[in-house]
Amino acid sequence: MSYIEFKNVVKRFGDNTVLDHIDFGIEKGDLVTLLGPSGCGKSTLLRCLSGLEQVSEGQIILNGRDITDVPASKRNIGMVFQQYSLFPNMTVEQNIAFGLKMQKVAPDVIEKKVAEAIAMVELTGKERSYPASLSGGQQQRAALARSIVTEPDVLLLDEPLSAIDAKLRRALQSRIREIQQELGLTTIFVTHDQDEAMVMSDVIQLFHAGRIEQAGSPVQVYTNPVSEFAASFIGSYNILRADEFRALTGEAADDGHVVAIRPETIGVSADPLADDAAYVVEATVVRNVPRGNVLRYTLEASGVEFRVDTLFRSFHLFDDGERVFVAIPKHDCLHIPVEAAFARTAA
Structure with missing residues (x-):
């Protein structure tokens, strides 16, 4: 049994079927990328896993537990969005500590965990800075630290680097991958950028029109496309x-x-x-x-x-x-x- 299992997941908005019987598993500790063009359903699947959307049909299993109808607050899933969603009136360390305070973690433990998270995302010296004074890359790293400090079972990254310039984006890709591997954190990454998917992934799930067109390692998907869409989207x-x-x-x-x-x-x-x-x-x-x-x-x-x-x-x-x-x-x-x-x- 896989650590995360999507079992024939369907999501409809009115008459529009956004996810059409999605059925695959994710192994513990893997970084899996949901790759595809805008509107293909990849972010919707992420939101269904997080509990921000309810599935129309099917099941979602996390570590042997059916979480299909479990409230988002009870799933222990961290999420980083394209918009960083930092609290503007809180410093970097206050933003990172927020989730731990909601969990009523002891103050001395919070202090230790926040310091470790800040060091991990290389924001030492920015602890007392407010989001408005940070660059886009620094804000993104603060958002990442806030998500990992609570030690989630799964980390979800919804196109977190799309608003960042190319050079910094490459650096953050490497750092996110390093952190994910250091922590052994099961991670799902959403992107429409095939180069980003190739660099970061253990497994790529290529989405098209609400379905999975192809799945495999970056090398497998790149060198052995199963359809014209896969060939045109990965590798040109x-x-x-x-x-x-x-x-x-x-x-x-x-x-x-x-x-x-x-x-x-x-x-x-x-x-x-x-x-x-x-x-x-x-x-x-x-x-x-x-x-x-x-x-x-x-x-x-x-x-x-x-x-x-x-x-x-x-x-x-x-x-x-x-x-x-x-x-x-x-x-x-x-x-x-x-x-x-x-x-x-x-x-």
Whole structure:
């Protein structure tokens, strides 16, 4: 039995089914990310687990206990929202101590626990600061400390980093993951950012239209998408119809399949290539776009456009309109059934 179990959970708002028979388990101590686009149901599931929403059907089990109808205040679940929700009239240490005071913990224990939490989130020196004087990252760390200081059975993080700049966001991703592992704290993280999910997760649950499209480790989900939606959402695969694949490679796709190819697996060269394990194609550079340390090319061959990602090496860049040779590894051409590719879109 898993530490947390969602058993055929359904959530409706009027005639709108937001969660459609969600059924999976979470192991104790894991960080599980609910990943998906806005409106797919991931935050609603989090709120059902916390007790802020009641399920329409199904059960939620926590550590062998059915908490489906248990009030939120009795679930011992910590939650950090996108909005930090710190009390503006309280200092950092007062905000962090608030939950412990509500639990009527002894003052000396509160003092010790708050000091430990402040050190853990690296806010030493900010104990007597008010939220208005803190940066966004500092406020988020204070909110995190307030949630973990009460030693919850589960920590829920609902897109907590979406309002923070990219550099600080990466630093907080690492720190949250370190704290989660140090405490062995079962954590559910909600995000629409696939890179964030890849960096932080033990397990990714990929949501689409109120259902789970795919589940697995970051590597499993990234390298083996089960549908067109999964391929397009994680990894930005090139998705080729059967006729496009034949035009590009000269070979047929499997019957009733589309073909997904990760852009970083494709090699590109100014010189002719010879590789029996790859489809070698001559192509034209349509455009190139720098993306940090990666340069993304859009290429065209036989009327088919596709993307290629390469490391940004300034000593050799291909210009728009330049003719190049590409090698598409055959084993990286994933044939996905059309039924799987489009079933969720129709849901």
